Amino acid sequence: MSLPRAAYDPRRVCVIPFPVAPLLRNKRAIGVYAAGALFAMAQWLFLDAAILSAHARPPPDAPYDEVPVHVTFVDWIPGICSTLGMLVVNLINRERLMGEGGMSLGGWGEGGVVWRARLFLFLGFALMAGGLAGSVTILVLKYILPDYPDKYEYYGVANVAQNVCIMLSAVVLWLGQNTQGEYEYRLAL
Amino acid sequence: MAAGLKTVILLSFVLAVGFLLVILSCALWANWLPLLVALTFVLAPLPNALFRNCSTDDFGAADYAEGSGPVDLGNFMTACIVVTGFALPLVLAHSGVIHPMACVMSIVGGGLVYGTILSYTAVFRQDADEF
Numbered sequence: 001m002s003l004p005r006a007a008y009d010p011r012r013v014c015v016i017p018f019p020v021a022p023l024l025r026n027k028r029a030i031g032v033y034a035a036g037a038l039f040a041m042a043q044w045l046f047l048d049a050a051i052l053s054a055h056a057r058p059p060p061d062a063p064y065d066e067v068p069v070h071v072t073f074v075d076w077i078p079g080i081c082s083t084l085g086m087l088v089v090n091l092i093n094r095e096r097l098m099g100e101g102g103m104s105l106g107g108w109g110e111g112g113v114v115w116r117a118r119l120f121l122f123l124g125f126a127l128m129a130g131g132l133a134g135s136v137t138i139l140v141l142k143y144i145l146p147d148y149p150d151k152y153e154y155y156g157v158a159n160v161a162q163n164v165c166i167m168l169s170a171v172v173l174w175l176g177q178n179t180q181g182e183y184e185y186r187l188a189l
Numbered sequence: 190m191a192a193g194l195k196t197v198i199l200l201s202f203v204l205a206v207g208f209l210l211v212i213l214s215c216a217l218w219a220n221w222l223p224l225l226v227a228l229t230f231v232l233a234p235l236p237n238a239l240f241r242n243c244s245t246d247d248f249g250a251a252d253y254a255e256g257s258g259p260v261d262l263g264n265f266m267t268a269c270i271v272v273t274g275f276a277l278p279l280v281l282a283h284s285g286v287i288h289p290m291a292c293v294m295s296i297v298g299g300g301l302v303y304g305t306i307l308s309y310t311a312v313f314r315q316d317a318d319e320f
Contacts, residue, residue: 032261036268044276048283055284177261 031176035169039086042165046079049158069143069152075159078134082166085127089170092120094177128167135163196312204305210298214291222287223295229274230303234310236266274299 053071058064097117139156211227240263275296282292 028261029264032264033268036265037272039265040269040272040276044273044280048276048280051280051286052284055286173265 028176031172035173035176038165038169038172042082042162042169043079045158045165046075046162049155050075053155068148069146069155071155074142075138075155078131078138078159079162079166080131081127081134082131082163085124085129085131086166086170086173088120088124088127090173092117092124097121128163128170132160132163132167135159193312200305200309200312203301207298207301207305210294210301214287214294214298218288218291220287220291222281223278223291226274226278226295226299227302229270229277230299230306233267233270233274233303234306236263236270239263271303274303 050071056067056070058067097114135156139153139160143153143156208227211223214223215221240259243257243259243263278287278292278295278299281287282289287295
């Protein structure tokens with residue numbers, strides 16, 4: 001972005017440049033849009049399962065049977081964890097993370113800013129991974145093992161899909177926001 | 190000037206057709222939940238529009254390449270609301286609250302409304318920038 005558009009670009013690999021320049025210029029906005037879309041899709045996937053469960057009726061040939069399983073608060077927990085983790089990860093100041101805070105702010109020393117930033121990053125990713133693991137746990141323990149009909153397993157699958165989408169959204173947002181110094185950051189990360 | 194006038198008239202027709210579809214999708218089945226779709230799509234460009242001017246720093250120089258938090262937040266929320274607009278009728282139809290045909294009609298109508306808003310801002314952006 002900051003380099004001049006000269007005929008010879010030292011970063012170029014191919015003789016003929018790829019025609020992605022107009023796309024690259026809006027890369028940040030595109031990344032943020034994609035992340036938002038993924039996030040909303042994740043939440044709606046799970047809400048779909050929840051609403052479906054709330055409107056579930058026993059089959060018409062046996063109207064006095066009870067619906068065997070419902071989406072309860074347990075199913076909400078992984079999604080809440082993942083969303084919290086995404087918030088934490090994206091609230092961290094990137095410059096602190098890269099150790100550009102300067103030695104005056106502490107560096108790796110006691111109470112160092114970099115150390116704390118990395119701890120928060122770890123907590124955020126742990127929350128997201130925990131959400132994903134929890135959703136898989138719920139899918140297996142609550143929906144697959146007790147031998148329900150296939151249409152109830154959808155609740156668990158939607159839960160896993162929600163958490164995968166939230167994770168993807170966080171990754172896309174992270175990558176999309178790290179595009180300003182493309183060359184340096186790609187080396188650093 | 191005449192081209193701009195024609196565009197306005199065309200866009201207003203498309204907007205009217207979009208609202209017609211949404212309202213029909215509610216009225217034909219006497220279930221007014223799909224009306225939320227129109228509201229969602231009308232609200233969709235709002236965060237973007239609100240946060241657009243936050244990209245200037247204290248010295249008044251815009252750093253579009255660097256990006257800024259509020260602008261990103263606006264983009265994120267806009268994308269969320271747009272996906273919500275498409276997902277809401279699908280979810281409602283999936284759980285049997287609204288008729289599948291009402292779902293299709295409200296999605297098409299909402300898409301037309303949002304497309305109108307998008308193309309309106311795209312067509313008349315130059316005037317706003319000069320101002």
